[in-house]
Amino acid sequence: MKRVLSLLCAGLLLLSVFSAGLSESEDDIETVVTVIHAPEQEHPERPDCFPDPEDDFIPLPETENYALNKPVSAGAHTDVYVSKNVNDGKTDTYWESKGFPAEMVIDLQGACTVSTVAVCLNPSSIWEPRTQEIAVLVSTDGENYSEAAPAAKYDFDAATGNRIRIDFEATEASFVKLVFTMNSSSRTGGAQAAEICVY
Ligand SMILES: [Ca+2]
Numbered sequence: 001m002k003r004v005l006s007l008l009c010a011g012l013l014l015l016s017v018f019s020a021g022l023s024e025s026e027d028d029i030e031t032v033v034t035v036i037h038a039p040e041q042e043h044p045e046r047p048d049c050f051p052d053p054e055d056d057f058i059p060l061p062e063t064e065n066y067a068l069n070k071p072v073s074a075g076a077h078t079d080v081y082v083s084k085n086v087n088d089g090k091t092d093t094y095w096e097s098k099g100f101p102a103e104m105v106i107d108l109q110g111a112c113t114v115s116t117v118a119v120c121l122n123p124s125s126i127w128e129p130r131t132q133e134i135a136v137l138v139s140t141d142g143e144n145y146s147e148a149a150p151a152a153k154y155d156f157d158a159a160t161g162n163r164i165r166i167d168f169e170a171t172e173a174s175f176v177k178l179v180f181t182m183n184s185s186s187r188t189g190g191a192q193a194a195e196i197c198v199y
Contacts, residue, residue: 053159054161056160056161057123057160058163058165060118060165060197060199061116061118061199063199064199065197065198065199066108066112066198067087067106067108067176067196067197068087068089068197069088070087070107070108071107071109072084072086072104072105072106072107073104074086074095074097074102074105075102075103076097076098076099077095077096077097077098077190078096078188078189078190081094081095081096082095083095083104086104086193086195087106087195088195090194090195091123091195092122092194094121094192094193094194095191095192095193095194096188096192097190097191097192098189098190099189099190100180100181100182100183100189101179101180101181102179102180102181102190102191103177103178103179103180104177104180104196105175105176105177106175106176106177106178106196106198107142108173108175108176108198110174111172111173111174112172112173112198113170113171113172113173114138114170114171114173114176114199115168115169115170115171115199116165116168116198117136117148117149117165117166117168117176117178117196117197117198117199118163118164118165118166118195118196118197119132119154119156119163119164119166119178119193119195119196119197120161120162120163120193120196121162121194122162122194123158123161123163124158124162127156127158127162128158128185129155129156129157129158130156130184130185130192131153131156131183131184132154132156132180132182132183132184132192133151133152133153133181133182133183134151134166134178134179134180135147135149135150135151135179135181136149136166136176136177137176137177137178138171138173138175138177139173139174139175139176139177140172140173140174140175141174141175142174142175145177146171148169148176149168152166153182154166173198176198178193178196180193
């Protein structure tokens with residue numbers, strides 16, 4: 001019994017010494033916090049040797065894109081490249097028609113004054129340059145269309161954002177129809193558009 005008590009006392013002594021050492025070392029720790037405020041920066045900055053490729057992109061209007069997420073209708077599509085990809089706001093999804101001519105109708109769901117249509121492809125440079133022939137027609141009732149911009153050939157190039165814009169005289173429209181009649185790409189037999197925007 002005496003031996004047990006001795007061991008217990010020795011244990012308590014060791015524990016108290018250890019605790020004292022621990023609390024002493026905690027007291028020795030100095031906490032140093034340096035607060036660094038980042039400078040006000042509204043735009044990303046890049047060195048001159050890395051020019052922003054978007055500087056050369058064809059500019060699009062900054063006004064509302066009336067076509068975004070509106071109902072669309074088109075003829076047959078290729079593979080998984082369905083018509084609703086054409087105005088989902090993403091340039092990495094696209095519509096591809098099966099053959100020509102290919103019509104794409106966008107229901108603006110109400111009368112809008114429109115004067116620009118933009119057609120975008122994926123801006124990645126793996127999309128090699130191509131030319132597509134496109135006409136723009138407008139309608140207020142979805143049945144009777146008039147030509148806003150006659151069929152013309154437009155060059156798509158990743159160097160300029162892989163997008164084109166078609167400007168025409170401002171007109172009232174509830175429906176905008178694009179008619180594609182040619183695509184120079186050897187990789188497809190149809191029209192291609194990642195986004196069609198209407199301003
Ligand atoms: Ca898309």
